[in-house]
Amino acid sequence: xxxxxxxxxxxxxxxxxxxxxxxxxxxxxxxxxxxxxxxxxxxxxxxxxxxxxxxxxxxxxxxxxxxxxxxxxxxxxxxxxxxxxxxxxxxxxxxxxxxxxxxxxxxxxxxxxxxxxxxxxxxxxxxxxxxxxxxxxxxxxxxxxxxxxxxxxxxxxxxxxxxxxxxxxxxxxxxxxxxxxxxxxxxxxxxxxxxxxxxxxxxxxxxxxxxxxxxxxxxxxxxxxxxxxxxxxxxxxxxxxxxxxxxxxxxxxxxxxxxxxxxxxxxxxxxxxxxxxxxxxxxxxxxxxxxxxxxxxxxxxxxxxxxxxxxxxxxx
Amino acid sequence: xxxxxxxxxxxxxxxxxxxxxxxxxxxxxxxxxxxxxxxxxxxxxxxxxxxxxxxxxxxxxxxxxxxxxxxxxxxxxxxxxxxxxxxxxxxxxxxxxxxxxxxxxxxxxxxxxxxxxxxxxxxxxxxxxxxxxxxxxxxxxxxxxxxxxxxxxxxxxxxxxxxxxxxxxxxxxxxxxxxxxxxxxxxxxxxxxxxxxxx
Numbered sequence: 001x002x003x004x005x006x007x008x009x010x011x012x013x014x015x016x017x018x019x020x021x022x023x024x025x026x027x028x029x030x031x032x033x034x035x036x037x038x039x040x041x042x043x044x045x046x047x048x049x050x051x052x053x054x055x056x057x058x059x060x061x062x063x064x065x066x067x068x069x070x071x072x073x074x075x076x077x078x079x080x081x082x083x084x085x086x087x088x089x090x091x092x093x094x095x096x097x098x099x100x101x102x103x104x105x106x107x108x109x110x111x112x113x114x115x116x117x118x119x120x121x122x123x124x125x126x127x128x129x130x131x132x133x134x135x136x137x138x139x140x141x142x143x144x145x146x147x148x149x150x151x152x153x154x155x156x157x158x159x160x161x162x163x164x165x166x167x168x169x170x171x172x173x174x175x176x177x178x179x180x181x182x183x184x185x186x187x188x189x190x191x192x193x194x195x196x197x198x199x200x201x202x203x204x205x206x207x208x209x210x211x212x213x214x215x216x217x218x219x220x221x222x223x224x225x226x227x228x229x230x231x232x233x234x235x236x237x238x239x240x241x242x243x244x245x246x247x248x249x250x251x252x253x254x255x256x257x258x259x260x261x262x263x264x265x266x267x268x269x270x271x272x273x274x275x276x277x278x279x280x281x282x283x284x285x286x287x288x289x290x291x292x293x294x295x296x297x298x299x300x301x302x303x304x305x306x307x308x309x310x311x312x313x314x315x316x
Numbered sequence: 317x318x319x320x321x322x323x324x325x326x327x328x329x330x331x332x333x334x335x336x337x338x339x340x341x342x343x344x345x346x347x348x349x350x351x352x353x354x355x356x357x358x359x360x361x362x363x364x365x366x367x368x369x370x371x372x373x374x375x376x377x378x379x380x381x382x383x384x385x386x387x388x389x390x391x392x393x394x395x396x397x398x399x400x401x402x403x404x405x406x407x408x409x410x411x412x413x414x415x416x417x418x419x420x421x422x423x424x425x426x427x428x429x430x431x432x433x434x435x436x437x438x439x440x441x442x443x444x445x446x447x448x449x450x451x452x453x454x455x456x457x458x459x460x461x462x463x464x465x466x467x468x469x470x471x472x473x474x475x476x477x478x479x480x481x482x483x484x485x486x487x488x489x490x491x492x493x494x495x496x497x498x499x500x501x502x503x504x505x506x507x508x509x510x511x512x513x514x515x
Contacts, residue, residue, distance in 0.1 A: 037336070
């Protein structure tokens with residue numbers, strides 16, 4: 001059985017799984033960088049800062065513990081020297097200074113083979129040659145063991161550039177009035193920022209009035225005039241129709257009776273409501289009667305009663 | 317980055333994330349994503365219909381992402397005529413960073429069996445086998461051994477997993493991890509002055 005080649009990426013991954021897991025997961029890498037930025041931090045404090053439960057925090061920290069990138073002592077986290085080195089190699093140094101915007105973008109490492117694969121129209125032979133050359137190069141590098149993650153990491157010496165102190169002269173204001181030649185002019189161009197919308201106001205030409213007037217009184221038609229009616233038979237009260245702008249909703253009639261004679265006294269013996277122009281009251285033989293009727297319009301306004309009409313029922 | 321952004325950071329942690337971590341992490345991600353891998357895609361030929369289409373799709377997607385992805389048959393013309401077919405494929409496999417195998421043809425079954433014994437190569441293989449075939453000799457033999465050793469054997473359900481791109485998703489997940497491994501290895505080589513671009 002042969003010795004595994006150091007240039008086997010999967011073998012490298014197997015050997016450095018904790019490190020790769022730690023730096024490929026953004027949250028885990030962020031925690032490592034943040035602890036490094038702060039120096040030390042208590043476990044409960046960082047759990048609070050990240051809004052993580054202790055269990056979730058421990059799960060995220062696991063590859064960092066396993067890879068020996070972070071240590072915990074008396075509930076306080078700090079980054080190990082190995083963790084600091086990995087962070088520095090990934091560009092997350094200890095300094096919290098944000099990267100300068102003018103910094104030129106880092107050129108990603110590229111090998112000839114994939115570059116060739118991106119060239120349209122390149123022959124298979126060409127690409128294959130590049131792959132083989134790449135393999136030879138990587139194989140040669142593998143012989144020197146350079147693809148093994150460094151057991152003895154190279155030391156990087158940070159360069160510190162110092163500059164002598166600079167004294168700035170205090171600025172003095174001198175009384176001067178600036179002149180401009182030619183005289184500047186200012187032209188205003190007004191551009192409406194809104195599109196006008198037309199609004200119309202309608203004024204009513206009539207003011208509506210509320211109808212509170214009841215309909216006029218109907219005229220009683222029969223029986224009237226003190227007529228004596230036979231006790232046998234059926235009798236109708238009849239009256240004339242009236243009109244109203246709101247229409248006529250109904251007619252209300254009232255019948256009163258007296259035993260003493262035509263002059264009364266009368267008491268109400270029957271009444272009713274109807275939409276027709278007749279009514280069939282309850283009558284008794286030997287009594288004097290008087291009745292009247294009124295109309296009610298569509299708005300509920302009640303009109304005046306008609307005059308009383310008198311009649312009596314004989315005793316046959 | 318979603319792992320961090322879904323966490324409710326404190327104002328202090330949020331400031332560090334926005335001002336320091338995020339710009340550097342994005343820069344790192346871009347560099348890692350542009351680290352190319354040499355990938356061989358073994359599997360059935362054109363007569364296999366949708367499985368061949370899947371093999372093509374995996375190769376083309378990997379190429380679109382900047383990787384040197386090839387079928388072995390594409391490289392045949394470049395191989396020394398003095399070598400056997402097995403020898404040629406061994407050299408190709410040795411040069412590759414990853415070998416994706418769709419285990420659905422006699423050819424790819426034979427290749428896996430050939431190379432399962434070579435520890436230089438067997439690590440590199442990411443093998444997909446039809447779950448219908450897991451009771452066969454191949455799965456119970458070499459593949460089971462590889463799965464136990466390296467967890468690099470995946471079963472797929474035909475045709476659902478082919479249709480729903482689950483194979484491609486698994487390949488890309490593996491590729492992303494290997495890109496980080498290769499990026500780290502190359503950065504180390506550069507920092508030692510063994511590759512151009514180091515300090």
